[in-house]
Amino acid sequence: MRNTALREIEIVRFAGRMPYTEVYAMQIERRRAVERGETGNALFIVEHEPVITLGRNFQSTSLLKTREHLAKIGVDVCEVDRGGDATYHGPGQLVAYPILNLNEWTPSIKWYLRSLEEVLITLLARYGLQGERLEGYTGVWVGGAKVAAIGIGLHNWVTFHGIALNVDPNMAHFGLIIPCGISDKPVTSLKQLMPSPPSPEDVSRDFVASFSSVFVCKTV
Numbered sequence: 001m002r003n004t005a006l007r008e009i010e011i012v013r014f015a016g017r018m019p020y021t022e023v024y025a026m027q028i029e030r031r032r033a034v035e036r037g038e039t040g041n042a043l044f045i046v047e048h049e050p051v052i053t054l055g056r057n058f059q060s061t062s063l064l065k066t067r068e069h070l071a072k073i074g075v076d077v078c079e080v081d082r083g084g085d086a087t088y089h090g091p092g093q094l095v096a097y098p099i100l101n102l103n104e105w106t107p108s109i110k111w112y113l114r115s116l117e118e119v120l121i122t123l124l125a126r127y128g129l130q131g132e133r134l135e136g137y138t139g140v141w142v143g144g145a146k147v148a149a150i151g152i153g154l155h156n157w158v159t160f161h162g163i164a165l166n167v168d169p170n171m172a173h174f175g176l177i178i179p180c181g182i183s184d185k186p187v188t189s190l191k192q193l194m195p196s197p198p199s200p201e202d203v204s205r206d207f208v209a210s211f212s213s214v215f216v217c218k219t220v
Contacts, residue, residue: 007104007217009041011208017091020051020078027160030099034158041104043211043219044097044162045204048089050170051076052177055084055151062086062178075176082161084138084151086177092169092189094203097162098211105215107157113138113150115214116163120148122210123165123203129193137182145188166190167203 014023023046033039052063052075062085067077075090089095102112114133120140121131124147131140131147140148148165166189174187190197198206212219 007041007215009043009098009100009212009215009217009219011219012042012044013204014044014046017047017049020048020053020076020089023048023097024078024080027097027099031155031158031160034099034101035156041101041217042099043208044099045207046095046097047091047093047200048095049076050074050090050173051078051088053078053080053082053087053089053151055080055082055087058085063176064178065176070176075173080151080153080161082151082153084149087149087151087164088169088173088177089164090169090173092167092191092200094165094167094200094207095162096165096207096211098159100159100215102154102157102159109152109154112154112159113152116150116152119207119210119214120163120165122214123207126206126210127190127194127198129190134185141185142188142193145186146182147188147190147193165203165207167200168197 030042070077117133117140124131129142131142134141138150139146148163150163151161153161168189168191208219
């Protein structure tokens with residue numbers, strides 16, 4: 001049995017909206033330090049400036065506007081080393097990047113993905129919403145609409161990249177892409193699902209609580 005008493009995760013909350021590339025560089029720096037055993041696990045929680053990220057499975061048809069048009073409306077485009085297709089991040093989203101040595105939990109991609117989904121399902125239950133998994137897809141859905149996307153990266157069993165939960169984003173921005181390459185299913189948000197959605201601060205706090213419960217860890 002694994003010694004769960006040693007499982008500590010440092011919560012790193014970024015103040016204000018952050019450019020994607022800046023936080024990505026910090027992820028890589030922290031991931032490498034975890035790999036070298038120089039520091040412990042972390043959970044980055046951030047709200048990004050508008051950006052479309054293109055994963056390793058990106059299909060050109062998933063980008064519905066030219067990069068020139070996106071630049072004009074203030075939406076950045078970044079190619080990233082995670083699984084999945086095109087994903088949007090922006091104000092009104094809770095984005096979380098766990099940087100975990102999975103050898104302290106279970107070194108399994110499938111286990112990790114299902115655990116991240118369970119964190120989100122547990123979080124949604126706090127708000128009276130029934131989060132669901134859909135066979136053949138990654139992420140979490142409510143009533144057939146996707147409320148949270150998941151895209152991960154791993155190196156030497158240390159994770160990076162993570163999840164994006166739609167709290168109250170600009171939903172029109174999802175029309176700039178085919179989100180995650182899925183053209184036949186809608187995207188939704190807590191704002192659309194609830195008469196009075198929780199504040200970003202409350203969602204961040206509740207997410208950490210759900211994460212701690214599912215991953216059986218202490219947050220510091």
